[in-house]
Amino acid sequence: MPNPTVTAEAAGIQIPLLGFGTWQLEPDDARRMVRTALEIGYRHIDTAWIYKNEQAVGEGIRDSGVPRDEIFLTTKIWVAHFADGDLQRQAEESATSLGTVPDLLLLHWPKREPAMQETVRALNDARARGLTRHIGLSNFPSAAFEEAQGYSDAPLITNQVEHHPYLSNRPLIETARTxxxxxxxxxxxxxxxxxxxxxxxxxxxxxxxxxxxxxxxxLVQQGIIAIPRTQKENRARENFDIWDFQLSGDEMQRISGLARPDGRIGDWLDPAFQWDAAA
Ligand SMILES: NC(=O)c1ccc[n+]([C@@H]2O[C@H](COP(=O)([O-])OP(=O)(O)OC[C@H]3O[C@@H](n4cnc5c(N)ncnc54)[C@H](OP(=O)(O)O)[C@@H]3O)[C@@H](O)[C@H]2O)c1
Incomplete structure (x- = not known):
């Protein structure tokens, strides 16, 4: 049986383990697929300011008729908006475009300018002003993740990174758990x-x-949150139908064994930072 209620927990906050991604979905497709995903049973939607579809995502949520408080909605602060003031302005713009306050607001990629402390404080301020319920990170290597949490009053409840069978992220997974x-x-x-x-x-x-x-x-069997994207309804159904079987320990290990040194697909990390060495 589909089970949208299976969650990961951070600082007492429940995040549905399976979400729906919207990168590269044009507004019409984003609106249609967000509504479809919610009708199928997804309860977690991922977007970003830079995807240029926040308004359509908000419309898809309202089209679905699913009560807002049943949905976990994430968006992200683009790197051009990391200065104090700019960040809060984008947070306000995103909430307006979405037509609702997101559950989670992430810093999209780490950056050295402005100083990380300024950006993390601005992110906390956006939360304090009610522009998001929770805050977190995206694409932060372990050292940067630890540094950012050191500056943050509120818990950074996720680090959203590239992760699939071809990429070992063992150190990053350990850092998140620690x-x-x-x-x-x-x-x-x-x-x-x-x-x-x-x-x-x-x-x-x-x-x-x-x-x-x-x-x-x-992924979900390891407690890792996954946000697959598709513009096809049948694939959205396929990707949601993962709750009625279990992989054995041996099968889990075989899949982890597919990781390879050149497995990374999308790398836009600022050269001021470095990915964790593969374990
Ligand atoms: N934070 C970041 O920096 C960052 C970066 C990249 C992505 N993301 C987020 O993560 C989400 C997912 O990542 P992604 O969109 O890069 O890639 P993905 O979900 O790994 O893959 C999407 C691609 O796989 C195809 N697909 C979907 N379901 C499939 C299935 N069951 N079997 C075979 N192919 C399938 C889709 O094609 P069809 O549409 O034709 O089905 C699409 O081309 C994004 O949409 C976005 O929300 C975040």
Whole structure:
């Protein structure tokens, strides 16, 4: 049975483990697919100011008729808005475009200018002003994550990073756990690469599941939040249908073993920072 209520927890806050991503969805598709995803049972939606679809995402939420308080909605502060004042202005703009205050506001990518302390304080101020319920990070290596939490009064409840079977993020996962936070996997399907993977196909056959379903199950079974994206209704259903089977310890290990040194797909990390060494 689909179970949208399975959550990860950080600082007492529940985050649905399976969400729906909207990067690269044009406004019409974003509105249609957000409504569709919520009708299917998703209760977690991911967008960002830079995706230029926040207004459509808000419309899709209202079209669905699902009560707002049943939905966990995330958006992100773009790197051009990291100065004190600019950040709060974007937070206000995002809430206005969405037509609702987001549950979670993330810093999209780490940056050295302005100083991280200024940006994290501004993020806390946006929260204190009621422009978001919670705050967090995206694409922060461990050292930057620890530094940011040191500046933050409120808990940073997730670090959203690229994560899928081809990328080992063991140190980042450990850092999130140590800080009492969570990891959210972006590009959880490696942007579709999982579809042709012989190992994932074979494991899927044993369970009557697709490579995409096996991959998402592998993530949520580790307590990692996943936010797959699709513009197709049938795939949105497929990606949500992962609650009626379990991967064995051996299968979990085989999937983790697919990680490779060149597995990263989207790297826009500022050279002032460095990814954790692969474990
Ligand atoms: N914080 C960040 O910096 C950051 C960066 C990137 C992404 N994200 C977030 O993470 C979300 C997901 O990442 P993503 O969009 O890069 O990639 P993804 O979810 O890994 O993959 C999406 C691609 O896979 C295809 N697909 C979907 N379901 C499938 C399935 N069951 N089997 C085979 N192919 C499937 C989709 O094609 P169809 O549409 O044709 O189905 C699409 O081309 C984004 O939408 C965004 O919300 C965040």
């Amino acid at each position: 800080l009492g936070s969570t990891l959210t996997a972006w590009s959880p399907l490696a942007q579709g690469q999982i579809a042709d993977d012989a190992t994932l196909i074979e494991i899927g056959k044993a369970h009557g599941k697709t490579p995409g379903q096996v991959t998402l199950r592998w």
